[in-house]
Amino acid sequence: xxxxxxxxxxxxxxxxxxxxxxxxxxxxxxxxxxxxxxxxxxxxxxxxxxxxxxxxxxxxxxxxxxxxxxxxxxxxxxxxxxxxxxxxxxxxxxxxxxxxxxxxxxxxxxxxxxxxxxxxxxxxxxxxxxxxxxxxxxxxxxxxxxxxxxxxxxxxxxxxxxxxxxxxxxxxxxxxxxxxxxxxxxxxxxxxxxxxxxxxxxxxxxxxxxxxxxxxxxxxxxxxxxxxxxxxxxxxxxxxxxxxxxxxxxxxxxxxxxxxxxxxxxxxxxxxxxxxxxxxxxxxxxxxxxxxxxxxxxxxxxxxxxxxxxxxxxxxxxxxxxxxxxxxxxxxxxxxxxxxxxxxxxxxxxxxxxxxxxxxxxxxxxxxxxxxxxxxxxxxxxxxxxxxxxxxxxxxxx
Amino acid sequence: xxxxxxxxxxxxxxxxxxxxxxxxxxxxxxxxxxxxxxxxxxxxxxxxxxxxxxxxxxxxxxxxxxxxxxxxxxxxxxxxxxxxxxxxxxxxxxxxxxxxxxxxxxxxxxxxxxxxxxxxxxxxxxxxxxxxxxxxxxxxxxxxxxxxxxxxxxxxxxxxxxxxxxxxxxxxxxxxxxxxxxxxxxxxxxxxxxxxxxxxxxxxxxxxxxxxxxxxxxxxxxxxxxxxxxxxxxxxxxxxxxxxxxxxxxxxxxxxxxxxxxxxxxxxxxxxxxxxxxxxxx
Numbered sequence: 001x002x003x004x005x006x007x008x009x010x011x012x013x014x015x016x017x018x019x020x021x022x023x024x025x026x027x028x029x030x031x032x033x034x035x036x037x038x039x040x041x042x043x044x045x046x047x048x049x050x051x052x053x054x055x056x057x058x059x060x061x062x063x064x065x066x067x068x069x070x071x072x073x074x075x076x077x078x079x080x081x082x083x084x085x086x087x088x089x090x091x092x093x094x095x096x097x098x099x100x101x102x103x104x105x106x107x108x109x110x111x112x113x114x115x116x117x118x119x120x121x122x123x124x125x126x127x128x129x130x131x132x133x134x135x136x137x138x139x140x141x142x143x144x145x146x147x148x149x150x151x152x153x154x155x156x157x158x159x160x161x162x163x164x165x166x167x168x169x170x171x172x173x174x175x176x177x178x179x180x181x182x183x184x185x186x187x188x189x190x191x192x193x194x195x196x197x198x199x200x201x202x203x204x205x206x207x208x209x210x211x212x213x214x215x216x217x218x219x220x221x222x223x224x225x226x227x228x229x230x231x232x233x234x235x236x237x238x239x240x241x242x243x244x245x246x247x248x249x250x251x252x253x254x255x256x257x258x259x260x261x262x263x264x265x266x267x268x269x270x271x272x273x274x275x276x277x278x279x280x281x282x283x284x285x286x287x288x289x290x291x292x293x294x295x296x297x298x299x300x301x302x303x304x305x306x307x308x309x310x311x312x313x314x315x316x317x318x319x320x321x322x323x324x325x326x327x328x329x330x331x332x333x334x335x336x337x338x339x340x341x342x343x344x345x346x347x348x349x350x351x352x353x354x355x356x357x358x359x360x361x362x363x364x365x366x367x368x369x370x371x372x373x374x375x376x377x378x379x380x381x382x383x384x385x386x387x388x389x390x391x392x393x394x395x396x397x398x
Numbered sequence: 399x400x401x402x403x404x405x406x407x408x409x410x411x412x413x414x415x416x417x418x419x420x421x422x423x424x425x426x427x428x429x430x431x432x433x434x435x436x437x438x439x440x441x442x443x444x445x446x447x448x449x450x451x452x453x454x455x456x457x458x459x460x461x462x463x464x465x466x467x468x469x470x471x472x473x474x475x476x477x478x479x480x481x482x483x484x485x486x487x488x489x490x491x492x493x494x495x496x497x498x499x500x501x502x503x504x505x506x507x508x509x510x511x512x513x514x515x516x517x518x519x520x521x522x523x524x525x526x527x528x529x530x531x532x533x534x535x536x537x538x539x540x541x542x543x544x545x546x547x548x549x550x551x552x553x554x555x556x557x558x559x560x561x562x563x564x565x566x567x568x569x570x571x572x573x574x575x576x577x578x579x580x581x582x583x584x585x586x587x588x589x590x591x592x593x594x595x596x597x598x599x600x601x602x603x604x605x606x607x608x609x610x611x612x613x614x615x616x617x618x619x620x621x622x623x624x625x626x627x628x629x630x631x632x633x634x635x636x637x638x639x640x641x642x643x644x645x646x647x648x649x650x651x652x653x654x655x656x657x658x659x660x661x662x663x664x665x666x667x668x669x670x671x672x673x674x675x676x677x678x679x680x
Binding site: 068069070071073074095096097098099101102118119120121122123124125126127128131132140142143144146147150151169170171173174175176177179180181183185187194195197198199200201202203204206210211212215216217219295299300301302304305307 | 469527570574
């Protein structure tokens with residue numbers, strides 16, 4: 001069985017990028033019933049387009065319906081699920097077993113995947129969800145490699161695991177810090193990420209401050225990067241390897257999907273240590289937070305927490321996308337600033353990464369320039385070879 | 399109303415046995431952290447007998463998810479638990495409930511989880527799947543809790559009073575922090591976000607790090623009080639206060655003001671002042 005590489009997409013552009021760079025399936029959120037309320041999310045027309053794009057390439061599209069719904073959130077759910085099914089959506093991802101049951105009743109052929117929001121962590125939970133007629137379980141991120149292996153071998157239901165992206169420090173779906181601290185419902189798309197705030201610790205009687213004012217307490221988790229354990233996950237035949245991040249940029253999606261696709265496709269050809277090392281380097285080019293390898297080998301300790309850092313940084317290495325090739329020049333749509341004589345790297349799904357030094361830079365009026373800085377403007381420069389439309393360009397950090 | 403009361407220590411058990419509580423909620427060693435009085439499998443029969451001898455029922459509560467390896471390593475013990483003379487087993491892990499149901503447990507099964515059942519459709523699906531009782535999500539508004547009270551007054555187990563869990567992490571976050579700042583510290587603390595005044599209880603045990611609200615949730619709504627089952631959580635609370643709540647509930651004098659008057663902690667009705675969900679952050 002070949003493993004599925006499952007990527008996130010916040011809109012149609014990122015969906016296309018994910019498929020271009022090698023995702024086997026993409027998960028998206030609709031405008032309703034989905035966590036990540038701040039992601040741009042898909043209209044019904046977008047979802048239909050997404051399905052069409054996926055199926056034209058022989059790939060799959062999943063839609064998250066993963067809020068923990070309140071009583072009034074069921075209004076319109078049957079119509080919504082009926083529409084998703086009619087569009088050809090391959091699966092929905094749910095946190096509510098009632099919504100899953102409704103879906104199975106009205107659209108028995110549309111798969112129902114149980115979200116990591118329910119934190120399924122053992123074989124008996126899998127049996128429970130199987131008894132309800134569901135098709136796949138996304139395991140709790142607290143599971144170790146041994147846990148995953150045991151559950152895969154029992155062959156109860158296909159198993160999906162996270163390999164990359166943001167981590168809830170708390171057990172998913174069981175955290176209401178945001179609800180209580182910000183009055184924003186974490187389990188219905190409004191998570192304020194209160195875990196990433198800084199806290200003062202004190203004794204129960206509030207008489208003594210325990211925390212260090214120069215390095216306050218936080219629960220802010222590093223991101224997951226399971227590359228060191230990817231070969232083991234591939235060997236144990238999990239059904240799907242999932243990348244988190246519906247709110248991430250197209251550059252992030254391209255970089256991460258590209259790196260994991262390359263790892264998976266070449267896993268038997270390359271020396272494992274070198275393969276892991278080069279993949280880690282590649283993934284780091286889109287990192288906005290430090291990463292760790294999750295719960296796969298050991299219970300995470302202090303090295304899994306972002307002490308002294310407020311939130312994630314912004315990665316500005318992504319400088320543009322190749323949009324047009326004219327003779328011996330290529331046109332690049334600018335995303336972040338770069339300069340004449342900068343060393344850039346182009347990457348795409350069909351070629352190894354290529355590096356060169358920028359020269360002979362011109363703007364849209366064919367005037368020579370030394371700096372490209374206006375986002376979404378086009379600049380041209382001499383082609384490097386090989387090159388393809390829609391490949392991504394980034395700065396090479398010395 | 400059958401009143402479930404959390405027991406946090408042997409001393410508390412003695413006092414609760416003398417009270418009008420109907421059900422004593424205890425934990426099994428290795429599965430409940432420091433949240434409950436933890437009883438070993440070897441002594442469970444004796445504790446059950448003691449509680450039964452006082453005319454009360456026993457609820458064994460497993461508050462957290464159970465990872466596969468831990469489940470497998472303890473499967474024999476959990477099979478024995480299924481056969482004990484327990485009246486109720488409360489599961490925070492759906493897999494444990496499924497397992498117990500399929501191993502001849504005669505105890506009533508409660509799906510007890512702070513967040514997962516936020517509507518009656520999910521509640522009914524859990525009931526149809528073999529659970530006998532459930533706890534509605536803690537963070538839903540009073541108005542939505544009333545829907546459960548009206549539609550499922552026999553199966554809904556409401557927390558009526560006490561501190562309540564608002565997050566749980568598998569990671570030892572306090573120990574990790576103490577390592578980083580190179581000092582020892584207590585495993586029970588208060589947390590205060592730097593730019594806000596609200597405080598929370600933090601507790602680290604062998605199950606991870608857990609954050610509790612530092613205000614007492616008080617549900618004195620008549621519709622809720624008319625239900626068949628109520629729950630009192632007593633962690634971080636003086637046992638005298640818990641005993642007072644039991645007395646007030648049994649004497650039908652339980653009220654927000656009554657709890658507030660006698661408590662050292664602040665009290666609140668729950669998240670009824672706002673209800674931002676799907677629209678939040680858009």
